[in-house]
Amino acid sequence: MLEDRMAAADPIAPKIGQQPGPSTPPTPPAPWPSGYPEGYAVVDVETTGLARDDRIISAAVYQLDARGEVQDHWYTLVNPQRDPGPVWIHGLTSAVLADAPLFPDVVPELSRRLDGRVLVAHNAMFDWSMIAREYARAAAVAPVSQRLCTIALSKELGLPLPNHKLESLAAHYGVVQERAHHALDDARVLAEAFRPSLRRAARENLRLPLLSCQPLTEWSDSPAPRRTDAAPSYRPSTWRPSRKRPACPYPNPGRYEEGGRLVQGMRVAFSGDTSVDRELLEDRATEAGLHVATSLSRVTSLLVTNDPDARTSKTVKAAAYGTVVIDEAAFMQLLQDVAPAGSAPASG
Numbered sequence: 001m002l003e004d005r006m007a008a009a010d011p012i013a014p015k016i017g018q019q020p021g022p023s024t025p026p027t028p029p030a031p032w033p034s035g036y037p038e039g040y041a042v043v044d045v046e047t048t049g050l051a052r053d054d055r056i057i058s059a060a061v062y063q064l065d066a067r068g069e070v071q072d073h074w075y076t077l078v079n080p081q082r083d084p085g086p087v088w089i090h091g092l093t094s095a096v097l098a099d100a101p102l103f104p105d106v107v108p109e110l111s112r113r114l115d116g117r118v119l120v121a122h123n124a125m126f127d128w129s130m131i132a133r134e135y136a137r138a139a140a141v142a143p144v145s146q147r148l149c150t151i152a153l154s155k156e157l158g159l160p161l162p163n164h165k166l167e168s169l170a171a172h173y174g175v176v177q178e179r180a181h182h183a184l185d186d187a188r189v190l191a192e193a194f195r196p197s198l199r200r201a202a203r204e205n206l207r208l209p210l211l212s213c214q215p216l217t218e219w220s221d222s223p224a225p226r227r228t229d230a231a232p233s234y235r236p237s238t239w240r241p242s243r244k245r246p247a248c249p250y251p252n253p254g255r256y257e258e259g260g261r262l263v264q265g266m267r268v269a270f271s272g273d274t275s276v277d278r279e280l281l282e283d284r285a286t287e288a289g290l291h292v293a294t295s296l297s298r299v300t301s302l303l304v305t306n307d308p309d310a311r312t313s314k315t316v317k318a319a320a321y322g323t324v325v326i327d328e329a330a331f332m333q334l335l336q337d338v339a340p341a342g343s344a345p346a347s348g
Contacts, residue, residue: 032067032202037146037210039071040064041117042194044186045130046092048085052279055080056103056134057092060187061113064120067202068195074113075184076106090181104138115143118210122166122190124149129277132216144213149273150190152209153197155310169193211306212275245282248291250341256301258324262334264289264341266301271314274306274328281328288338296323304331 042062048054063071077100121127135142175192179185250265296317303318
């Protein structure tokens with residue numbers, strides 16, 4: 001059995017499965033928001049890197065019930081059929097991964113553990129993007145319709161965290177990390193930290209920051225060349241690797257007017273989690289002739305965010321500059337009818 005073999009191969013698995021969570025007061029039987037999900041799959045994956053062409057090398061899932069109680073846990077190694085990447089971080093060498101199953105081989109068991117549950121992860125866009133790409137490579141679709149990012153949930157709760165690292169969230173709830181960057185231990189830590197966050201959200205009847213999970217149709221099977229002179233790095237302050245985009249060939253025609261059409265050359269920026277993979281959104285914008293900006297200025301036409309009420313640096317600047325703020329769905333609609341360069345911005 002895959003789970004037994006993988007658990008036996010790593011002495012951390014039995015210990016993690018038996019660890020008690022932090023002491024919390026008993027959950028009152030009522031009230032509990034009726035619209036909350038019925039179950040969760042807390043997920044962590046370790047990967048060969050952070051880019052679109054990187055691969056999963058280990059995965060862990062903690063199944064939780066509607067109120068955050070652990071029901072089961074599972075862990076597996078995955079042979080990426082390529083260089084394992086930052087071994088100094090995750091400790092998984094090519095030799096360790098040589099006899100591990102390929103991702104298509106773990107799809108049935110992983111799917112069984114994800115099916116019908118909300119995928120929960122810390123910086124959920126990253127884990128979901130990696131999982132969705134692996135499923136696409138395996139000609140399969142992950143049975144997940146929604147995801148929840150614990151960073152976004154922490155913001156909703158207003159937790160007094162010094163930063164958005166997993167260790168800070170764990171420390172806030174008194175959860176002890178045994179082995180950072182080990183998928184099973186990271187998933188265990190997140191599950192134990194998610195439970196009190198979920199219960200507090202329920203007590204306060206807060207909305208959960210749920211986003212839809214869209215299957216990916218674009219990926220790369222060939223790893224991009226890696227620099228050998230670069231200093232070792234793996235997880236920056238944000239998971240998203242920097243991307244070099246070609247310069248926008250069109251001059252900025254002016255600012256977007258709400259209700260009108262986008263015009264090639266207009267500047268757009270993104271903030272927060274998105275349902276569609278962020279890189280794909282940026283690529284679509286670039287292909288449409290828009291200028292994708294990493295920050296906001298007085299000439300930025302649009303800020304695309306699914307959480308306009310979040311007090312991020314970009315939303316604050318957008319309010320100060322009068323930049324139009326729209327959500328992802330509205331942006332996708334605008335992308336379908338971008339006016340060619342030279343057109344005057346039209347108002348609705």
